[in-house]
Amino acid sequence: MTHAPYTHRRRQVLARLGDGVAVVPTAPERIRNRDSHHPYRFDSYFWYLSGFPEPEAVVVLVGGKTPRAILFCREKNEERETWDGFRYGPAAACEAFGFDEAYPIDELAQRLPELIANRQALWHSLGHDAEWDAKIAAALNAVRAQSRAGKRAPGELRDLRGLLDAMRLVKDAHEIDVMRRAADIASAGHARAMRASRPGMAEYELEAELSHEFRRRGADGHAYTPIVAGGANACILHYVENNRLLAEHTLVLIDAGCEVEGYASDITRTFPVGGKFSAAQRDVYEIVLAAQAAAIAAIRPGVPFMAYHDAALRVLTQGLIDLGALAGSVDGALESEAYKPYYMHRTGHWLGLDVHDAGDYKSGDDWVNLVPGMALTVEPGLYLRPGKDLPIHLHGIGVRIEDDVFVTERGCEVYTTAPKTVADIEETMRRD
Numbered sequence: 001m002t003h004a005p006y007t008h009r010r011r012q013v014l015a016r017l018g019d020g021v022a023v024v025p026t027a028p029e030r031i032r033n034r035d036s037h038h039p040y041r042f043d044s045y046f047w048y049l050s051g052f053p054e055p056e057a058v059v060v061l062v063g064g065k066t067p068r069a070i071l072f073c074r075e076k077n078e079e080r081e082t083w084d085g086f087r088y089g090p091a092a093a094c095e096a097f098g099f100d101e102a103y104p105i106d107e108l109a110q111r112l113p114e115l116i117a118n119r120q121a122l123w124h125s126l127g128h129d130a131e132w133d134a135k136i137a138a139a140l141n142a143v144r145a146q147s148r149a150g151k152r153a154p155g156e157l158r159d160l161r162g163l164l165d166a167m168r169l170v171k172d173a174h175e176i177d178v179m180r181r182a183a184d185i186a187s188a189g190h191a192r193a194m195r196a197s198r199p200g201m202a203e204y205e206l207e208a209e210l211s212h213e214f215r216r217r218g219a220d221g222h223a224y225t226p227i228v229a230g231g232a233n234a235c236i237l238h239y240v241e242n243n244r245l246l247a248e249h250t251l252v253l254i255d256a257g258c259e260v261e262g263y264a265s266d267i268t269r270t271f272p273v274g275g276k277f278s279a280a281q282r283d284v285y286e287i288v289l290a291a292q293a294a295a296i297a298a299i300r301p302g303v304p305f306m307a308y309h310d311a312a313l314r315v316l317t318q319g320l321i322d323l324g325a326l327a328g329s330v331d332g333a334l335e336s337e338a339y340k341p342y343y344m345h346r347t348g349h350w351l352g353l354d355v356h357d358a359g360d361y362k363s364g365d366d367w368v369n370l371v372p373g374m375a376l377t378v379e380p381g382l383y384l385r386p387g388k389d390l391p392i393h394l395h396g397i398g399v400r401i402e403d404d405v406f407v408t409e410r411g412c413e414v415y416t417t418a419p420k421t422v423a424d425i426e427e428t429m430r431r432d
Helices: 003-019 044-050 078-084 090-094 105-114 130-144 160-169 173-196 203-216 231-235 279-297 308-325 330-338 421-430
Strands: 020-025 031-033 056-061 068-073 101-104 121-124 156-159 228-232 252-254 258-260 267-272 375-378 381-384 397-400 403-407 412-414
Touching: 003 020, 003 044, 003 056, 003 068, 003 160, 003 173, 020 044, 020 105, 020 160, 031 078, 044 056, 044 160, 056 105, 068 090, 068 105, 078 203, 090 101, 101 105, 105 130, 121 130, 121 160, 130 397, 156 160, 173 203, 173 252, 173 267, 173 403, 173 421, 203 228, 203 258, 203 412, 228 231, 228 381, 231 252, 231 381, 231 397, 252 397, 267 279, 267 397, 267 421, 279 308, 279 375, 279 397, 279 421, 308 330, 308 381
Parallel strands: 020 121, 068 101, 121 156
Antiparallel strands: 020 056, 056 068, 228 252, 252 267, 375 403, 381 397, 403 412
16 A cells, blocks of 8 residues: 555645644544444545554644644554554554654644644534544643743634545545446446345345455445345335345345445446346336436536436436326426426435545535546436335336446546446346
8 A cells, every 4th residue: 555645635735724733533443332343444534634544543734834744643552462453653654654753642632732832723624523622622722721821722723624525526546546446346246146136035145245245356345334125125215124035026226335445336236136127127227227328428527516417307207207107298397396206316426435425516506517536426216116106017116226437538437337238137147
């Protein structure tokens, strides 16, 4: 692993701080039950600037005439390493991760007031963590207590997330490379699930196929709780029970992505449990696939973020009319939002270190315009829940198709490759 991308990002932030100081802590370890912890996952902002994987760590960026990037982390401890594994310690971490200075985390409370004293601004993710808000307040008060000695606290307290969110919205070459690897692994996992699918399996068995392929290929695990939704369960947007049996002649919707070096992939595929689409399933599927194609065609630099949602929505609405689920004109159904019982979410979101990644969607009253380097998902769907005023042969069909896309100089690139057309899915699932 190279520290160069993280060093470059820290320099970018330092150039923006002026005579200010930024404090970026990582996430704490979380207790699962009694003395067992959840698997550790670092804070995304901290990772973006450090690449440092250990808990109990803080990055402090000191701007001004002599900018410095400082890491506070755990000390080496042979006894704890025997129990819990390797620790870098400040000296090794400073060299390995390209910091200017590094100190034990136990010295942070003492050193932070010194670092922020007589500075114009203190940058911190306000409201992100109440415990850290209190620590920042304590550091400010420690400086104020020395006012008669000529020390002054920063006059401005600024939210660091706005600056970092804007940076994270446009991916650099390192991020794009990692996200491609995450997409390749997730795509292979979805193909494996298709090949493994059989009527009578439990949803969690397909989830296990995904988990196996993700880890086998080097992913750190799932990027989010996977959805494996058979039959009408696919009409529940955030279904995560994954414990029902898969019935013959139904579809199964899998929404699952993996995480690689902190970066998420996010893919949804819908396929027939037994390997062959019925006529009704194929009709619904082809509508969603056409909507996704229209959305992808609308993604290019300079267009508003919502343009691709609008493109997908028009195709989906026409499809609902063709299926007999809606009556009237496309424009009328769009204006009245008659489509909403069957399609109730947006067509995508930013993607990166978080599966719903950082970054604003609007600038003022206007949607953000797309620029090269942005990463986003394209995920139209139709959810024809039983009990709706629908032709009976459509009841319980839920379809979503989701891919990950980079905005490029000339348009966009879909970089997830799991089988997607009816022909490719049925060929992947064919059992000779």
